Structure formats: structure tokens, C-alpha cells
Amino acid sequence: MNHFFKKIRLINPEDKVDSIVNLWVKDGLIKHCSIDEADIDNETELIEGSELVAAPGFVDMHVHLREPGFEQKETIETGCEAAANGGFTEICCMPNTEPAIDNASVIEFIKSKAKNRLTTVHIAAAITQAREGKQLAPIKELNEYGAIYFTDDGDCIKDSTTMKLALDYTSIDKILLAQHCEDHSLTHNFAMNESRVSFQLGLKGYPTVAEEIILSRDIMLAEYCGNHRYHACHLSTKGSIDNMRIAKKRGQKLSCEVAPHHFSLTEEKLIAYDTNYKMNPPLRSKEDLEAIIEGIKDGTVDCIASDHAPHTLHEKDVEFEKAPNGIIGLESSVGIALTYLYNAGHVGLERIIELMSTKPRQILNLPKIRIDKDEKANLTIFHPSEDWVLEKSSIRSKSKNTPFIGSKLKGKPKYAINNNLIYKSIL
Amino acid sequence: MENTERISLNNLLQSSDLLESDIYAIFKRAKYFLDNYKTIKKFKDLEGISAALAFFEPSTRTKLSFELACKRLSADTFSFQSSGSSLSKGESLIDTLRTIEAMGVNVYIVRHQCSGVPIFLQQNTKGIVINAGDGKHDHPTQALLDSFTLYQYYGKLNNIRVCIVGDIIHSRVARANLSVLQKLGVEVAISGPGTLIPNKNQADYKVIDKIEDAIDWADAIILLRLQRERMESGFLPTLREYSQYMGLSYSLFSKKPGLIVLHPGPVNYGIELDYNVSAFPNVLIQSQVKHGLFIRMSLLSLLVQNYREPGG
Numbered sequence: 001m002n003h004f005f006k007k008i009r010l011i012n013p014e015d016k017v018d019s020i021v022n023l024w025v026k027d028g029l030i031k032h033c034s035i036d037e038a039d040i041d042n043e044t045e046l047i048e049g050s051e052l053v054a055a056p057g058f059v060d061m062h063v064h065l066r067e068p069g070f071e072q073k074e075t076i077e078t079g080c081e082a083a084a085n086g087g088f089t090e091i092c093c094m095p096n097t098e099p100a101i102d103n104a105s106v107i108e109f110i111k112s113k114a115k116n117r118l119t120t121v122h123i124a125a126a127i128t129q130a131r132e133g134k135q136l137a138p139i140k141e142l143n144e145y146g147a148i149y150f151t152d153d154g155d156c157i158k159d160s161t162t163m164k165l166a167l168d169y170t171s172i173d174k175i176l177l178a179q180h181c182e183d184h185s186l187t188h189n190f191a192m193n194e195s196r197v198s199f200q201l202g203l204k205g206y207p208t209v210a211e212e213i214i215l216s217r218d219i220m221l222a223e224y225c226g227n228h229r230y231h232a233c234h235l236s237t238k239g240s241i242d243n244m245r246i247a248k249k250r251g252q253k254l255s256c257e258v259a260p261h262h263f264s265l266t267e268e269k270l271i272a273y274d275t276n277y278k279m280n281p282p283l284r285s286k287e288d289l290e291a292i293i294e295g296i297k298d299g300t301v302d303c304i305a306s307d308h309a310p311h312t313l314h315e316k317d318v319e320f321e322k323a324p325n326g327i328i329g330l331e332s333s334v335g336i337a338l339t340y341l342y343n344a345g346h347v348g349l350e351r352i353i354e355l356m357s358t359k360p361r362q363i364l365n366l367p368k369i370r371i372d373k374d375e376k377a378n379l380t381i382f383h384p385s386e387d388w389v390l391e392k393s394s395i396r397s398k399s400k401n402t403p404f405i406g407s408k409l410k411g412k413p414k415y416a417i418n419n420n421l422i423y424k425s426i427l
Numbered sequence: 428m429e430n431t432e433r434i435s436l437n438n439l440l441q442s443s444d445l446l447e448s449d450i451y452a453i454f455k456r457a458k459y460f461l462d463n464y465k466t467i468k469k470f471k472d473l474e475g476i477s478a479a480l481a482f483f484e485p486s487t488r489t490k491l492s493f494e495l496a497c498k499r500l501s502a503d504t505f506s507f508q509s510s511g512s513s514l515s516k517g518e519s520l521i522d523t524l525r526t527i528e529a530m531g532v533n534v535y536i537v538r539h540q541c542s543g544v545p546i547f548l549q550q551n552t553k554g555i556v557i558n559a560g561d562g563k564h565d566h567p568t569q570a571l572l573d574s575f576t577l578y579q580y581y582g583k584l585n586n587i588r589v590c591i592v593g594d595i596i597h598s599r600v601a602r603a604n605l606s607v608l609q610k611l612g613v614e615v616a617i618s619g620p621g622t623l624i625p626n627k628n629q630a631d632y633k634v635i636d637k638i639e640d641a642i643d644w645a646d647a648i649i650l651l652r653l654q655r656e657r658m659e660s661g662f663l664p665t666l667r668e669y670s671q672y673m674g675l676s677y678s679l680f681s682k683k684p685g686l687i688v689l690h691p692g693p694v695n696y697g698i699e700l701d702y703n704v705s706a707f708p709n710v711l712i713q714s715q716v717k718h719g720l721f722i723r724m725s726l727l728s729l730l731v732q733n734y735r736e737p738g739g
Binding site for chain 2: 198199272
């Protein structure tokens with residue numbers, strides 16, 4: 001089925017485009033894209049676009065698809081559908097699978113499962129074998145097989161020598177390394193941020209410095225190893241944002257992402273011990289949240305990534321301290337960004353599109369999306385201000401572990417278009 | 428005699444839920460039980476009520492105290508032990524609760540090593556949940572009996588100075604007392620080695636560095652039990668150093684013989700408290716144990732009253 005979006009607002013920050021167009025997507029290509037009328041055929045569905053925005057397809061570069069190994073939480077199939085439902089046409093899956101993504105056969109397995117889907121699945125592979133932080137994984141080979149960046153995400157490479165070796169080893173190929181910044185020796189058995197709230201609740205805290213120590217170390221190592229590219233995953237503290245800002249000003253080739261829950265929720269939410277508020281990094285203070293929003297506004301933060309982390313209900317419905325970390329995010333990410341950043345008046349729509357599409361593409365060296373006649377259609381269509389409530393029944397992810405169920409949001413994904421397929425969001 | 432006092436709660440999940448008026452209502456009924464237990468052997472307040480003592484962590488005095496309180500009030504009680512139960516076979520906590528609930532239990536008295544468990548269980552049951560100690564979070568009946576002991580001694584609580592001494596950071600007793608005592612207008616301070624008291628990111632209590640100064644400042648001190656595993660995890664260099672710098676020795680005590688001393692028990696004699704001090708009449712450890720029974724009877728009676736007459 002083909003689609004014609006009548007009088008839709010097209011925004012593509014990379015081409016400095018922001019205009020009203022009639023947009024016809026036919027057979028996976030853009031058949032027509034201008035303010036002129038088009039003579040559409042009867043195999044094309046007409047969609048009134050006057051309240052909608054069309055943007056280059058959104059990318060979520062930090063998604064736990066769980067397959068292979070944890071198919072009870074998510075599969076590549078359900079994760080891809082959740083991505084499309086949430087407005088993402090491309091995602092990048094994380095290597096903490098079982099087995100870990102540290103050899104070519106796992107990459108081939110994922111690629112075969114991800115074939116012929118609307119959502120393009122990119123792969124982040126492990127820096128070290130079995131993500132143990134010791135021996136380097138065959139990074140060059142994995143890169144050749146298609147892994148677009150490398151991280152031991154979920155675990156941090158704690159040994160400085162190993163991190164230095166990884167930076168040195170990848171310096172010639174300019175391969176992107178990313179880190180989940182956490183000094184595990186300071187966070188053993190943590191359940192939340194270390195703060196007044198953690199003291200009051202009697203929960204073991206994860207001090208903000210545990211993130212900042214590793215970020216600082218890595219920034220120094222990246223500079224020392226020849227100004228190596230380096231990406232920091234899901235930064236959560238004011239100190240991290242400040243540090244990143246200063247290092248970027250110095251001219252270091254750094255990038256970073258933040259997760260939607262870190263600019264919309266604070267640790268105060270934990271007072272009822274609801275395990276849907278338990279994640280890593282944990283929810284922080286109001287001061288940290290404000291610093292993240294400031295970093296988003298001034299460009300210190302490069303992109304938004306959901307850190308989509310599915311867990312089954314029975315794993316989460318336990319004592320708070322025993323519950324696994326993480327919440328799903330693919331289907332709430334766009335709504336949260338539009339609610340807490342755009343509709344809250346912090347940033348404009350072109351910045352939202354930068355944060356969720358053009359910037360992550362640049363970080364991952366993905367080809368630029370052109371939205372013009374005869375180009376391949378890779379688009380996210382959203383409503384920037386529609387009021388809606390996230391319902392459990394509309395979530396396509398296999399898991400439902402999110403505190404945003406029942407939340408009122410403003411701004412909503414509508415269609416994902418990619419690989420000659422279109423998905424109408426049921427959110 | 429008719430007891431007219433009521434409390435605002437249907438469960439006791441954490442100390443911060445207690446209003447000042449709730450605390451005094453609990454004291455009042457506790458006093459009634461204290462005054463009458465010798466003449467009335469068995470009270471009928473919990474007749475027809477089944478109370479489960481769900482102790483997922485070892486306990487002696489709290490469990491005995493609750494059990495006896497239930498029995499004095501004519502409840503049927505049964506005990507649940509986590510060792511040897513299906514929990515050790517991997518059954519989830521929530522399924523254990525459902526199993527107990529299916530047997531028609533009305534009151535759950537819960538002790539658990541994880542913070543927040545009573546709140547979690549209450550969200551999943553219609554029965555009354557009472558927190559008998561959860562992780563490092565709270566131990567409300569301990570704070571109630573401690574403040575009742577001070578109240579019985581002084582006849583009032585405002586403007587009294589209490590210093591809690593020891594391992595504050597790992598202590599649910601400390602948190603519970605900080606909450607309840609402050610609500611009652613008691614001036615509180617904490618004292619302990621730097622690794623065992625909250626830092627400025629975590630809390631903003633008055634901190635007294637030296638135990639000598641704490642004794643000087645306070646009308647009463649609450650000594651906390653020092654867990655030996657704190658040494659193994661590196662919080663303290665040696666036990667000897669702790670007792671030397673943070674323990675209440677006889678020579679310190681003799682400088683202020685009027686000092687009131689509380690301890691939630693069990694005491695490590697020679698570490699936080701000199702054995703020679705324990706025999707003095709203003710060391711109220713035995714009163715605490717005794718009052719614990721009447722506080723728990725009072726709490727059970729008041730909660731069951733709300734359960735039987737909702738909104739009454």
C-alpha cells in the first residue's frame with residue numbers, strides 16, 4: 001500500500017528544510033515531495049498531514065533486543081515491531097546477549113533474524129571477549145561483519161590497561177568505542193542513586209562520582225591515545241555533563257547520549273519501592289535532571305537513546321533490591337522527548353529531530369537521509385502535540401516494564417516508513 | 428472500660444506514615460495494657476483474627492514479643508520460617524504471600540532482609556501488614572517502644588535531647604528512631620565513625636564527632652548494635668578501635684551517671700557497651716523489652732479495630 005501525506009510539515013535539519021509539502025511514498029520510494037499537487041493513483045491512501053511532521057527516520061542507538069539468550073524478555077521480531085510502533089526505523093542492539101556479541105556467528109544470527117523488516121537493525125559488539133573486560137574481542141573482524149560500534153554495555157571496562165589497549169587497537173580504523181561509565185567498585189549491590197532518598201529508604205546507593213570517575217578516566221585516555229573517538233552511553237549526572245562540555249570545548253572527539261527517563265523522572269519516584277523505577281544508571285536528583293536538559297539545549301548532549309531494557313513481569317515483581325535493572329523505552333521515547341523537551345519549551349522540533357535522527361546517524365557514520373523525489377523513503381511521521389496516554393495494551397514489546405504506563409504524554413509517533421514497509425503506530 | 432482512641436492507619440508500613448496523634452494513641456492504649464495485664468490475663472481485641480508471623484530473617488525478641496502480644500489479645504498465630512520453606516526452593520515472595528493469604532490470614536507481621544518488602548506485600552494483599560523490620564529501611568515498633576520508654580521515664584518528650592550512637596548507615600533502628608523522635612519534638616543527633624554515618628549528600632542531622640561530647644550533650648543515648656560483618660567489609664579497622672572511640676565505657680558513663688541509655692539488643696558487651704554499666708537503673712534495656720510487648724499489643728489492637736470498623 002502506498003501513502004500520500006497531504007500538506008505535511010517536513011523538517012530535515014541537515015538540509016535546513018522546514019516546509020509544508022505533499023509527500024507521496026510509493027513502492028518504498030519518495031514519488032513526490034513538493035508543495036505542488038500530485039496526481040495520486042487509486043492504490044494510494046490519502047492521509048491528512050496538516051497536523052503532522054515528517055522527519056528523517058529516527059534512530060535509537062542503544063536497544064537491548066535480548067536475542068539470543070533471553071527470548072522470554074524480547075526477541076528480534078518483537079523488538080523490531082516495538083521500534084516501528086515507537087517511530088524508529090533504525091536501531092542498534094547491545095551485545096549483552098547470551099552468548100555475547102563477540103564473534104561473527106552471533107552477528108550473522110542477528111542479521112538473519114532481522115532480515116526483511118521495516119526496522120533496520122545495526123549491531124554494537126563487545127569490546128572484550130564474553131564482555132569480561134579482559135581479552136579484546138576480534139574487533140576488526142566483527143567490524144567487517146557489520147558491527148558499527150563497540151561497547152561492553154551493562155558492564156564497564158574497569159581495567160584502565162584494557163581500555164587503553166582497546167583505544168590503541170582501534171585507532172587506525174577509527175572504530176567507535178562506547179562505554180557504560182560505572183566504577184563497579186563503588187556501586188556493588190546498588191539499588192538507586194546515593195542520596196537523601198536512598199538513606200531514607202535504606203537502599204544501597206550508587207554515588208554520582210562512580211559514573212564521573214570512569215567518564216573522566218576515559219576522556220583522558222581517549223585524548224592520550226591520539227584524540228580517539230569515544231561515546232559515553234546514557235549519562236545521568238550533572239558532573240558528567242559538565243565534564244563532557246569542557247572536554248568537547250577542548251576539541252576532543254566525544255559524543256554522548258541520554259535516556260528519556262533521565263530528563264523526565266527523578267529518584268523521588270522510588271519512595272513506593274516500585275521496581276519499574278529501577279534502572280542503571282539510576283534515576284538521579286532534580287539538579288542532575290536539570291543539568292541534562294541544559295546539556296541537551298546547549299549541544300553537549302548529542303542524542304537520545306532509550307536504553308530499552310525488557311524484563312519479564314515475574315522478574316520485576318519481587319523485592320526491590322532483587323529486581324533486575326532496566327525499563328523498556330522504544331515505545332515511549334518519542335512521546336517523552338516531545339513532552340518533556342519540546343512541549344515543555346526547552347527545544348524546538350528541529351533539535352528533537354537532531355537528537356533522535358541526524359545526530360545518532362552522524363555518530364554511527366550512517367548514510368545521510370535525503371528526503372526528495374526518487375530517494376528511498378526512510379521516514380518518521382509524528383504528531384508534535386497530540387495528547388495521549390501510554391496503554392499497556394498498545395505496547396508491542398514482549399515486556400511491559402515501564403513506569404510510564406498510564407502517563408499522559410503530549411506528542412506521539414504516527415508512522416514509521418522504511419525498507420518499502422510502513423507501520424501505523426497503534427499507540 | 429472503653430478505649431476511645433483511634434489511629435489514622437490501616438497498616439504500619441513505615442515510621443514516617445505515623446502522625447503525632449497516632450503515636451500518642453498507641454502510647455495511651457499501651458499504657459492501658461501495661462496497667463491492666465496483671466488483672467486481665469487475656470484480652471479479646473484480636474478474637475477471631477489469624478496473624479501470620481512472616482519472619483524471613485532471623486529474630487528472637489521481636490518475634491517473641493509480637494507472638495506473645497497476639498496471644499494476649501486472643502489471636503490465632505502461626506509462624507513462617509524462610510529456612511526450610513519453599514522460599515529456599517526458589518518460590519517467589521509474592522507466591523509465598525498468596526499461599527499464606529489463601530489460608531485466610533488477616534494480619535501479616537513481616538520481617539525481611541530487603542528494604543521496602545512490607546510496602547511491596549501490602550500492595551498485594553487485603554490483610555493488615557505490620558513492618559517488624561525491613562532491611563536497612565525501618566523498624567517502626569522498635570522506635571515506638573523506644574520513645575514510649577523515654578515517655579514513661581520523663582513524662583513528656585519535647586525538648587529532650589537524644590543522641591543515636593553507632594552504625595547509623597546500616598541501621599533500620601536508627602532511621603525509625605530519627606523519624607519518630609523528631610515527630611515527637613525530641614532534639615536528635617547522631618554520632619559514629621565517619622564510615623558508618625550518612626554523609627552530607629545523604630542526610631542533614633546534627634552530627635557529634637566524639638562520644639564524650641555526645642554524652643555531654645544528650646539526656647539519653649541510644650546505642651546501636653555493631654554488626655561484626657562491618658569489619659570484614661572494611662568499614663572499620665578493628666573492633667578494639669571501635670570500642671575505644673565509640674563504646675560507652677564505665678569511666679565515660681560515670682562522668683554523667685544520670686544519662687539514660689537505651690539499646691535495641693542484643694548487646695555486644697565490651698564493644699558498644701561496658702558490661703559494668705548495664706546494671707545501672709537508668710540503663711533501660713529491660714524496660715524497652717517489656718514495653719515492646721505492650722506497644723505491639725496496642726498497635727495490633729488499634730489496627731484490628733480499624734480493620735473491623737472501617738471508617739468508624
